Amino acid sequence: MTPTWIAVDWGTTNLRLWVMDATGQVITSLTSSQGMNALQSGQFEPVLLDLLDPYLSDEKTLPVMCCGMVGARQGWTDAGYLAVPSGVPDGTNATRVTGTDTRISVHIISGLKQQSPADVMRGEETQISGFLRQYPDFDGVICLPGTHTKWVHISAAEVVSFQTFMTGELFGLLSKQSVLRHSVDVKEFDQDSFETALDDTMSRPQNLAAQLFNLRANSLVGDQSGAQARGRLSGLLIGAELAAARPYWLGQNVAIIGADNLAQLYQAALLAQGLSAQISDVTDMTISGLTAAYKSLAKA
Amino acid sequence: MTPTWIAVDWGTTNLRLWVMDATGQVITSLTSSQGMNALQSGQFEPVLLDLLDPYLSDEKTLPVMCCGMVGARQGWTDAGYLAVPSGVPDGTNATRVTGTDTRISVHIISGLKQQSPADVMRGEETQISGFLRQYPDFDGVICLPGTHTKWVHISAAEVVSFQTFMTGELFGLLSKQSVLRHSVDVKEFDQDSFETALDDTMSRPQNLAAQLFNLRANSLVGDQSGAQARGRLSGLLIGAELAAARPYWLGQNVAIIGADNLAQLYQAALLAQGLSAQISDVTDMTISGLTAAYKSLAKA
Numbered sequence: 001m002t003p004t005w006i007a008v009d010w011g012t013t014n015l016r017l018w019v020m021d022a023t024g025q026v027i028t029s030l031t032s033s034q035g036m037n038a039l040q041s042g043q044f045e046p047v048l049l050d051l052l053d054p055y056l057s058d059e060k061t062l063p064v065m066c067c068g069m070v071g072a073r074q075g076w077t078d079a080g081y082l083a084v085p086s087g088v089p090d091g092t093n094a095t096r097v098t099g100t101d102t103r104i105s106v107h108i109i110s111g112l113k114q115q116s117p118a119d120v121m122r123g124e125e126t127q128i129s130g131f132l133r134q135y136p137d138f139d140g141v142i143c144l145p146g147t148h149t150k151w152v153h154i155s156a157a158e159v160v161s162f163q164t165f166m167t168g169e170l171f172g173l174l175s176k177q178s179v180l181r182h183s184v185d186v187k188e189f190d191q192d193s194f195e196t197a198l199d200d201t202m203s204r205p206q207n208l209a210a211q212l213f214n215l216r217a218n219s220l221v222g223d224q225s226g227a228q229a230r231g232r233l234s235g236l237l238i239g240a241e242l243a244a245a246r247p248y249w250l251g252q253n254v255a256i257i258g259a260d261n262l263a264q265l266y267q268a269a270l271l272a273q274g275l276s277a278q279i280s281d282v283t284d285m286t287i288s289g290l291t292a293a294y295k296s297l298a299k300a
Numbered sequence: 301m302t303p304t305w306i307a308v309d310w311g312t313t314n315l316r317l318w319v320m321d322a323t324g325q326v327i328t329s330l331t332s333s334q335g336m337n338a339l340q341s342g343q344f345e346p347v348l349l350d351l352l353d354p355y356l357s358d359e360k361t362l363p364v365m366c367c368g369m370v371g372a373r374q375g376w377t378d379a380g381y382l383a384v385p386s387g388v389p390d391g392t393n394a395t396r397v398t399g400t401d402t403r404i405s406v407h408i409i410s411g412l413k414q415q416s417p418a419d420v421m422r423g424e425e426t427q428i429s430g431f432l433r434q435y436p437d438f439d440g441v442i443c444l445p446g447t448h449t450k451w452v453h454i455s456a457a458e459v460v461s462f463q464t465f466m467t468g469e470l471f472g473l474l475s476k477q478s479v480l481r482h483s484v485d486v487k488e489f490d491q492d493s494f495e496t497a498l499d500d501t502m503s504r505p506q507n508l509a510a511q512l513f514n515l516r517a518n519s520l521v522g523d524q525s526g527a528q529a530r531g532r533l534s535g536l537l538i539g540a541e542l543a544a545a546r547p548y549w550l551g552q553n554v555a556i557i558g559a560d561n562l563a564q565l566y567q568a569a570l571l572a573q574g575l576s577a578q579i580s581d582v583t584d585m586t587i588s589g590l591t592a593a594y595k596s597l598a599k600a
Contacts (some may be wrong), residue, residue, distance in 0.1 A: 073520075081521070118517035118524075148479070148513060149563035164513040166478065177450070178466065184482075205506035209537075210544040213448060213464040220373075221381070224418075237509075244510035255540075286467040 001027050001101025003055045005063040006104075007290035008048075010070035011123055012036050012147075015047070016160075016286075017057055024291055036069040044076035044099055064106045065294045067286070068103025068123035071095065071108040072261045081113035081120060082158045088112075088129040088289075109293050112159055116185050124150050127257050130288030131280055132157055140253030143270075143277065146264045147172070149241065150268050151248040152240060165241045168262070175233060180212065183219040188227035189234070190259075191268075198242070198269055203244035211236050238269050249275060301327050303355045305363040306404075307590035308348075309371035311423055312336050312447075315347070318587055319355055320594075325339045336369040344376035345348070345400055356403045358524065365594045367586070368423035371395065371408040381413035381420060384459045388412075388429040388589075391597025402577045409593050412459055419464050423586075424450050425577065427557050430588030431580055432457055441551030443570075447472070451548040463548065465541045475533060480512065483519040488527030489534070489561075491568075492509065497535025498542070498569055505543035511536050538569050549575060557585050 007018040009258040013035040018029040034047045048064070049056070056062065071079030089110040097106040111122035111246040124144050126199060136157065142148040147168040175184045201208050215233055218224035224232075242249070254277040256263050256268060263279045270277045307318040313335040313394040319328040335345050348364065349356070356362065371379030379395040397406040411422035424444050432438060436457065444450040447468040453460040475484045483510055501508050518524035524532075542549070554570060554577040556563050563579045570577045 092561055106463050113521045114517075115521060117434070117514055118520070118522045119514065120517050120520050165509050166480075166512045167509065168480050170474075170512075173477060174470075177473060177477065180466075205508075206540075206543045206546075208461055208505075208508065208544065209465050209467065209540040212466045212470075214417055214419065217414075217420050217464070220418070220420050221415060222414045222418045240506075240509040243506045243510065244504075 001025075003027060005065065005294050006052065006117075007287055007294070008064060008066040008070070009068050009126070009286050009290070010036065010066050010075075013038075015051075016283075018287055019296075020291070026287065034073070036072065036075050041076065041286060044070065048104070048106070052104065057226055058103060061103060061105050062190070062292065063297065064104050065091065065094070065109070065290050065297065066106065067109040067126035067290060067293070071111060071122055077108055079108040081109050081111045084112055084114050085160060086112060086130060086209070087158050089125050089138070089293075090129065091293040091295070094293060094297065099224070099279065107293070107297060109290075112162070114162060117163070119162055119281075121150055121162060121164070123280055124152070124257075125159070125295065126284040126289035127282060128152060128154070128159065128289070129259055129292050130285035130290075131286065133288050134285075134294055135255075138253075138255065140255065141230040141248050143249070143254060143256045143258075143266055144282075145256065145258045145266045149266075151245050154249065163245065165245065167237050167241045171234060171237050175230065176236075180215050180229070180233065183216050183229040184233050186226035186230055188225075188230065190225070190227040190231035192266065193228040193231035194235040195268070197232040198239040198272060199235075201239030202243050202273075203298060205240055207242050208236060234265060238265060242269055244272070255280060258282050279293050301325075303327055303362065303367065306352065306355070307587055307594070308364060308366040308370070309320060309368050309590070310336065310366050310375075311368045311585050313338075315351075316583075316586075317351055318531055318590075320591070324591055336372065336375050339498055341376065344370065348404070348406070349401055350490035352404065353430035356502065358403060360402060361405050363594065364404050364599070365391065365394070365409070365590050365597065366406065367409040367426035367590060367593070369395050370371060371422055377408060379410050380526070380568070381411045384412055384414050386412060387458055388432060389425050389593075390429065391593040391595070392510055394593060394597065397437060403446050407593070407597060409590075414462060417463070419462055421450055421464070424452070425459070426589035426593065427582060427585040428452060428454070428459065428589070429502060429583035429592050430590075431555070433588050434585075435555075438553075438555065440454040440555065441548050442478050443549070443554060443556050443558075443566055444582075445556065445566045447559045449566075453548065464544065465545065467537050467541045471537050474512070474537075475530065480515050480529070480533065483516050483524070483526060483529040484533050487546070488525075488530065490525070490527040490531035494530040494565065495568070495572065497532040498539040498572065499535075501536050501539030502543050502573075505540055508536060534565065538565060542569055542573070548574070555580060557588040559583065559584050
C-alpha cells in the first residue's frame, strides 16, 4: 500500500503518527516520546523526517496534517486559535509550515480560544471534529478526560463554550511528587473509595482542601490501604471537577471522548449523578478529525 | 560562653540548630539543608556530630533536644505520637536515641496524632509549646502557615484537635511544576489579585477547580501579568483552605505562628473575614518550645 498522507497528533509529552493510504485506512502507526516539551524549535522537522524516512520519496510531496501542542507558541509554528463560538477548525484554516523539506508539506490545525472566561485548547478540537463526523446532529456536552480535562458545549455543529480542568495534572503531581506519594503511589485502585470520595466532594466541595492531607494521615494512624488512598484521591479531585463543571453537565446530553480507565471513571462519576454518557475512543476520533482536516485541505 | 545544650529543629528539608548557654541564650545558630529527606537512617548521627564538632568534648555529655521529622518512622528514631486531646509533648515523654556517641545525648520530642479525622504533626507541637509558655492562658485557635499549614484548637493548655492543609505544598507544585509555571513562576506578587481570588473561593469554594487553568489561559488570551497570576493562585488556594477551615476560625480567638510573607498573607486573609490575628515569630517559638522540653528533661 502506498502512503497518501500522514496524520500526526503531536502533544506536550508524546507524538502519535499514522501513515494513511488513499482509502483512509491506517497503514502503520508510530508513537514517540518526542513531544513538544522535549524539543527546541528547530528540532520538530528533523524528528518528523526521521520517523517518516521509510515513506519519503523525491518524486512526490507527502501531505502531513498535525494537531496538538505542535501548533503552540512554544511549538513548531504558532497555528493560532479560532475564537468560540466557532465551527471546529479544519484544513482550510490550518497553518502551512514554511521552509520544510520539499518531500513533505506540513499543516497544523488551529486551536480554539475563549475570551471570557479565558480558556484555550489544542488537539481536542480535532477529536471533537472527528466525533462530529460520526454524530453530526449531536447537541449537548462533550467531556474529554485527560491531563487537562475539557468540558465542551456543542450546539448546531459549533463549539459554543468550553472549560478546562487540571484534574489529571493535579492527580499526577499529588500522587507522585507530594507527601501523599508515600500513601498513594501504588498500582491498585479501590473503586468503593473512589465513589465515596466523589460523593464527599460533590456534596461538600468546600471541604476538599481539608481532605487531602487526611489521605496521608490515614495511612499513618489509621488502616487505610494504598489502593483505598489512591481511589479516594481520584474521587476527591474528579468530584471537585464535577462540582465546578455542574453548569456544563446538569440536565445535558453528555458524551465522553477518552480511553481506558480514566474515561470509565468519568462515566461512573456521571452515572452516579444520573447521567448515562457513552464513550467514544479518543484515537478513533483523533484519526477521524485529522482525516476531515486533510480532506478539507484537498478540496480547498 | 560554654555551650550547655543544643536545640535542633530537624525537618523534612532543613535542619536548624542552636547552641545554647546556661542562661538560655543562643550562642550560635546553624542552618543546613540536610533535612530528613536527604538522609538515610544511618546518616543522622554523623551529620549532627559534624555540625557539633567545635562544641564537643570527651569530658562531658552535651544534651541535644530535637523536634520535627527527625522523629518520624523514616527519620532517625521513631519518637511516636501523643494522642489528642493532650498537653503539648515535652522532655518527659521525649525519646532518647540509643547508641549514640558518648559526647552527646540526643532526645527527640514526640509528635501529636489525632484518630478521627486522622491527622498528625511533628515539629509544630514544639512551636505551640513555646507559644503557650508566652501565653499560658491562651484559649482559641493557632494557625501555623507553612508547607503543611496546621489549624490547632487550644483550650486549658491542651491541644484539643487540629487539621492539616497541604496549601503550601500545592502552591509549590502548581507554581513550579505544573503548566501554570509558565504564567506564575515569577518573583512579583500582586496583592489585589490575591485578595480578589481569596474572596472568589471563600464565597464560591465549589468553583476552585474551574479557576486553576484559567490562570494559564488568561496569560495566553488575556493581559494578565505574572504577578497577578501568582497573587491569584495564592488567593485561590488560601481561600479554599479558609473555606474548609471555617469551623476552626469562625468566631474564635486566632493567633498565627509563622514568619515573613506567608504569615502576613494569612493575617490579611483572616482580617478580610473580620478577624484580627497576631503573628508570633516561628523561630522564637521553636527555641522557646525546645527550651521547655530541655528544662523538663533536666527536672525529670
